[in-house]
Amino acid sequence: MPSATPLADDLQEMSALGSCMFLLNELQGLAAEAAEAGAVPDNHEPDAEAQQAENEAESRKSSSFDPILQYPLLPSTIQAVVEQNADRLIEKQGEGRHQAHLQMFDLLTRSGGSSSSASSRNNNDNNGDEESQLQGPVFLDYNEERGGDESHLVYSMVLDHGKRRITIVFRGSVTAEDWKANFDAVHTTVDNPLRVEASSSSTDDNNDGPKEDNNMCDQPAKITLHRGFYDYIHKPVGGEKESDDNDEPTKTKLDEIVEKTMALLEENPGYAVFTTGVSLGGALTAVFAFFAAACYPSLGPITCYSFASPKVGTLSFRHALQQLETDRRLQVMGIANWADPVVMLPREPLCMIPCDAALSTFFFGVRQGAIYRHVGMRLFLPAKARSPSEISHTKIEYNCCRVFMSDLGKLYGRLIILLMHCICFVGALKENYRANHGYPEYWYRVQAHVQDFEGLTLRGLYDDFFEGDRTIVKTRFM
Numbered sequence: 305m306p307s308a309t310p311l312a313d314d315l316q317e318m319s320a321l322g323s324c325m326f327l328l329n330e331l332q333g334l335a336a337e338a339a340e341a342g343a344v345p346d347n348h349e350p351d352a353e354a355q356q357a358e359n360e361a362e363s364r365k366s367s368s369f370d371p372i373l374q375y376p377l378l379p380s381t382i383q384a385v386v387e388q389n390a391d392r393l394i395e396k397q398g399e400g401r402h403q404a405h406l407q408m409f410d411l412l413t414r415s416g417g418s419s420s421s422a423s424s425r426n427n428n429d430n431n432g433d434e435e436s437q438l439q440g441p442v443f444l445d446y447n448e449e450r451g452g453d454e455s456h457l458v459y460s461m462v463l464d465h466g467k468r469r470i471t472i473v474f475r476g477s478v479t480a481e482d483w484k485a486n487f488d489a490v491h492t493t494v495d496n497p498l499r500v501e502a503s504s505s506s507t508d509d510n511n512d513g514p515k516e517d518n519n520m521c522d523q524p525a526k527i528t529l530h531r532g533f534y535d536y537i538h539k540p541v542g543g544e545k546e547s548d549d550n551d552e553p554t555k556t557k558l559d560e561i562v563e564k565t566m567a568l569l570e571e572n573p574g575y576a577v578f579t580t581g582v583s584l585g586g587a588l589t590a591v592f593a594f595f596a597a598a599c600y601p602s603l604g605p606i607t608c609y610s611f612a613s614p615k616v617g618t619l620s621f622r623h624a625l626q627q628l629e630t631d632r633r634l635q636v637m638g639i640a641n642w643a644d645p646v647v648m649l650p651r652e653p654l655c656m657i658p659c660d661a662a663l664s665t666f667f668f669g670v671r672q673g674a675i676y677r678h679v680g681m682r683l684f685l686p687a688k689a690r691s692p693s694e695i696s697h698t699k700i701e702y703n704c705c706r707v708f709m710s711d712l713g714k715l716y717g718r719l720i721i722l723l724m725h726c727i728c729f730v731g732a733l734k735e736n737y738r739a740n741h742g743y744p745e746y747w748y749r750v751q752a753h754v755q756d757f758e759g760l761t762l763r764g765l766y767d768d769f770f771e772g773d774r775t776i777v778k779t780r781f782m
Contacts, residue, residue, distance in 0.1 A: 321462060457474075474579070562596055577606045
């Protein structure tokens with residue numbers, strides 16, 4: 305099991321890493337603009353000294369972005385680039401977001417402090433290279449596969465020798481390809497990897513097999529997920545489809561990320577695997593964490609922090625994921641701001657009608673199994689610091705009356721907030737939408753509620769939950 309680091313530390317670091325992916329995208333865009341503006345034309349006139357001076361100035365601006373194009377990349381290096389180009393970033397992002405970035409980098413830089421020096425020194429004895437001597441999170445790469453003129457499925461591998469962890473960070477929605485995945489909310493039904501694993505175990509004559517095999521045989525044969533998110537993670541590397549005459553399976557983005565993670569684990573034995581992301585990145589991190597934990601047990605227990613994520617699967621997916629939680633192979637915490645409409649999506653239109661909610665009570669097996677649901681632990685952050693945050697765990701509920709009351713009670717709140725979600729793009733509520741879903745707001749709310757998580761760890765919350773202690777972790781059907 306991964307070390308039980310304080311929940312407050314994890315939430316702050318994971319929120320900062322997820323937000324950094326958006327910032328790196330903006331910095332690389334500014335670097336490209338500066339490089340293009342600083343290019344000196346070959347046929348410039350000899351007496352065009354003013355033009356040449358301007359080009360040299362633009363070239364100097366371009367060179368200020370050079371450090372972020374070189375990996376491995378330290379948070380302190382990104383912070384220096386941000387401070388050096390503060391005026392341009394404030395003009396592009398606004399003062400509030402710029403200040404949030406500075407706070408994030410301050411935290412990430414401090415996370416490599418003396419508290420982790422002992423573990424870093426131990427690692428340095430085994431690895432003499434320069435990279436092994438870095439403390440705190442280090443961005444090893446920025447994987448940006450391009451399809452046409454746009455990038456898609458952008459992620460980074462982050463190595464932290466101080467905390468002995470490897471973190472896969474997924475970027476949120478930026479390009480048209482990202483938004484295409486968001487809106488492709490059609491169901492896709494795939495084989496449950498846990499059933500496949502149970503079938504393989506059942507052929508083994510050894511009776512001393514894993515105790516969870518019997519539970520895995522109770523798993524649904526198929527699970528249903530959000531097609532856009534599933535296809536994004538299982539997209540073939542390079543965008544090429546498998547040819548009919550090729551017997552070898554197509555290498556997917558999931559396989560690529562797992563291969564990189566395994567290589568890092570071989571170089572750094574005993575390190576824990578974490579994954580995080582914001583918005584679309586939060587959805588992708590949940591899908592990745594499930595399939596990685598289910599299909600690649602050698603990765604060890606995986607810890608997933610998903611911020612501002614829409615729902616990624618139905619009850620069958622939740623059932624399968626909870627088996628991994630029970631077996632302690634996966635820990636998932638989804639963080640949601642109150643009044644964030646994105647975390648309530650996708651929602652089938654018929655399920656927003658009161659009569660359909662009533663009908664779903666009587667036809668539970670037909671309708672309830674088709675509705676997207678959240679998974680894992682859920683942390684709700686209110687806008688006001690004085691209001692306490694709430695931690696709950698999703699569950700499978702087969703009592704039709706409870707399902708009816710739960711859906712009916714949430715129905716009208718969803719209608720109001722989703723109506724605000726539709727209006728906000730054309731009216732004055734646009735800022736309200738940004739305030740509840742934007743990644744700086746998640747960072748600020750985590751900071752405002754840090755005292756709520758004092759003395760808590762994600763592992764401890766799971767231990768209490770499975771032991772039946774509901775003092776902190778409530779049970780909700782969502």
